[in-house]
Amino acid sequence: xxxxxxxxxxxxxxxxxxxxxxxxxxxxxxxxxxxxxxxxxxxxxxxxxxxxxxxxxxxxxxxxxxxxxxxxxxxxxxxxxxxxxxxxxxxxxxxxxxxxxxxxxxxxxxxxxxxxxxxxxxxxxxxxxxxxxxxxxxxxxxxxxxxxxxxxxxxxxxxxxxxxxxxxxxxxxxxxxxxxxxxxxxxxxxxxxxxxxxxxxxxxxxxxxxxxxxxxxxxxxxxxxxxxxxxxxxxxxxxxxxxxxxxxxxxxxxxxxxxxxxxxxxxxxxxxxxxxxxxxxxxxxxxxxxxxxxxxxxxxxxxxxxxxxxxxxxxxxxxxxxxxxxxxxxxxxxxxxxxxxxxxxxxxxxxxxxxxxxxx
Amino acid sequence: xxxxxxxxxxxxxxxxxxxxxxxxxxxxxxxxxxxxxxxxxxxxxxxxxxxxxxxxxxxxxxxxxxxxxxxxxxxxxxxxxxxxxxxxxxxxxxxxxxxxxxxxxxxxxxxxxxxxxxxxxxxxxxxxxxxxxxxxxxxxxxxxxxxxxxxxxxxxxxxxxxxxxxxxxxxxxxxxxxxxxxxxxxxxxxxxxxxxxxxxxxxxxxxxxxxxxxxxxxxxxxxxxxxxxxxxxxxxxxxxxxxxxxxxxxxxxxxxxxxxxxxxxxxxxxxxxxxxxxxxxxxxxxxxxxxxxxxxxxxxxxxxxxxxxxxxxxxxxxxxxxxxxxxxxxxxxxxxxxxxxxxxxx
Numbered sequence: 001x002x003x004x005x006x007x008x009x010x011x012x013x014x015x016x017x018x019x020x021x022x023x024x025x026x027x028x029x030x031x032x033x034x035x036x037x038x039x040x041x042x043x044x045x046x047x048x049x050x051x052x053x054x055x056x057x058x059x060x061x062x063x064x065x066x067x068x069x070x071x072x073x074x075x076x077x078x079x080x081x082x083x084x085x086x087x088x089x090x091x092x093x094x095x096x097x098x099x100x101x102x103x104x105x106x107x108x109x110x111x112x113x114x115x116x117x118x119x120x121x122x123x124x125x126x127x128x129x130x131x132x133x134x135x136x137x138x139x140x141x142x143x144x145x146x147x148x149x150x151x152x153x154x155x156x157x158x159x160x161x162x163x164x165x166x167x168x169x170x171x172x173x174x175x176x177x178x179x180x181x182x183x184x185x186x187x188x189x190x191x192x193x194x195x196x197x198x199x200x201x202x203x204x205x206x207x208x209x210x211x212x213x214x215x216x217x218x219x220x221x222x223x224x225x226x227x228x229x230x231x232x233x234x235x236x237x238x239x240x241x242x243x244x245x246x247x248x249x250x251x252x253x254x255x256x257x258x259x260x261x262x263x264x265x266x267x268x269x270x271x272x273x274x275x276x277x278x279x280x281x282x283x284x285x286x287x288x289x290x291x292x293x294x295x296x297x298x299x300x301x302x303x304x305x306x307x308x309x310x311x312x313x314x315x316x317x318x319x320x321x322x323x324x325x326x327x328x329x330x331x332x333x334x335x336x337x338x339x340x341x342x343x344x345x346x347x348x349x350x351x352x353x354x355x356x357x358x359x360x
Numbered sequence: 361x362x363x364x365x366x367x368x369x370x371x372x373x374x375x376x377x378x379x380x381x382x383x384x385x386x387x388x389x390x391x392x393x394x395x396x397x398x399x400x401x402x403x404x405x406x407x408x409x410x411x412x413x414x415x416x417x418x419x420x421x422x423x424x425x426x427x428x429x430x431x432x433x434x435x436x437x438x439x440x441x442x443x444x445x446x447x448x449x450x451x452x453x454x455x456x457x458x459x460x461x462x463x464x465x466x467x468x469x470x471x472x473x474x475x476x477x478x479x480x481x482x483x484x485x486x487x488x489x490x491x492x493x494x495x496x497x498x499x500x501x502x503x504x505x506x507x508x509x510x511x512x513x514x515x516x517x518x519x520x521x522x523x524x525x526x527x528x529x530x531x532x533x534x535x536x537x538x539x540x541x542x543x544x545x546x547x548x549x550x551x552x553x554x555x556x557x558x559x560x561x562x563x564x565x566x567x568x569x570x571x572x573x574x575x576x577x578x579x580x581x582x583x584x585x586x587x588x589x590x591x592x593x594x595x596x597x598x599x600x601x602x603x604x605x606x607x608x609x610x611x612x613x614x615x616x617x618x619x620x621x622x623x624x625x626x627x628x629x630x631x632x633x634x635x636x637x638x639x640x641x642x643x644x645x646x647x648x649x650x651x652x653x654x655x656x657x658x659x660x661x662x663x664x665x666x667x668x669x670x671x672x673x674x675x676x677x678x679x680x681x682x683x684x685x686x687x688x689x690x691x692x693x694x695x696x697x698x699x700x701x702x703x704x705x706x
Binding site: 166179181182183185186187189190193194196197214215332335337338341344345347348349351352355356358 | 508512513514519522523524526527528530531534535537538541542555630674679680682683686687690693694697
């Protein structure tokens, strides 16, 4: 997919039965990003109410440090970091898929209102399971692992069907790229209104904690939040990578894809479902984190300079969310912001700039 | 000169008598929802008890509920609703854009951000200075959206301008919600205010905001004649002798004052400014003065109704009026978006 001659590398097994075409630049960028994510992950684990030196973090991970340090690293800080990596990757990948499928740089799950729809679904499950457990962490581990992800998934798919259905009809003179943004933001208001309402049914003391479902936060994430998003990513990321060739064809234009033998409607259905499932799982783990899915793919594309960046977008999402979470914990001395507030502060102006630059 | 004093020719409007009758009917509707606002809530009161409490013949619980809680709340709802309705009507006429709602154009978000920043940076928590900040913030945000919208390719269509507006709103609201998160103590109060709510406002809020909204209404009424001409296009309006800049400034000030006051009193309530003028225009035709009167009455009815619904559906808790208007208003916004064509005048 790269225009440079010799930029692609054909790797084959000696028998020649299995061969993979690798874009050299993309592979290089992916490995470099992987290193960046690893470094940020260590940094994120070292930061906390108390700074742990890097060597202590590493020995804590290996279990060779004293018991207090090992406990802090393994049970409190590591799950948070892992959730950040997984959620960021899921959002980045979901954004890359939706942007490639719609050929619209603004159509990411967060801008489309799918992230807030998933948030509403997750909160609906929490409410029906018992008002007192609204908010994060208050919910029983079983609920976090099974019930909330299912609710978020249902919310994500329902809201996605709604926004894509509405956006498929023409709306005045607005080009399709911008139409979905307007519809998405209006639906966003509705879903966040529903979440807000649902939270007032809960305990007043949970007010500050409720921020997780409205803005997205990684505070207090434990291993029970890792399961669903980790599983989703483990299954869906390889699936997405397998479908990357037909996706690249669709990115060139639907007619071309059909000529190339791609069954476009089926591919769309599969990949949209995949993208919104990833977004739903991300929300179930960390709440409605906005703008990571919007920003990771274009940033990744800028570095790889080729087709739809899937793996690099996922890594970029992880790097963005880790950075946002570290900043959220240390931007204000003595207070901790939700990571979603940081991504929104950076992402909303970025959306505005992208909009103003977009061609009609 | 006499020619210029006459109204510019506009498509045939409904007869004055019919429009006058409509106002009477709308005022009856306002009175009806006001009674609902007094009678319904977490505890429903029979009508005769409400009336007795209003006349001061009733002592005890009912009297306290009606006079001290529901009366100021209902009156504030009427006032804020009418301000939002009029603000939307003027904004739509001024920009000739059917999607120009102060909520969609970032004006409400600007007012909200200014209030939040003033509270946390300067400790401003009393209503009178908050009003000033709200109006200033509304003016700044509205100007920014209009400038960004008209200087770029996106903003040339009505929907494009709305799009720039919602994006600017998203920026402003993300800053406001972050600022609110800094202080856990006031989070609880502002978190409901940021949704838009009429709950817990006393008589003092009402008396502070009322003159400001009245002033905004007067400005809007003065601008209404020029806006009739503006509807025909800038050039035609100039040819008809309208001083365009002055008219735009006047109408813009009216929008900012009405919206700023509404936001200071009840938070950024969405969609009333969008939906109400459309309904009103269907009844009145294009004359701006009548449009203002109908929008004010319909906005008042809608907001109080939303507040009453919010008190009933989630008993014993409350659904904020802003949530209800978002749920009712979003489908209307989507329908308008679908219908409106580029370049179409209102």
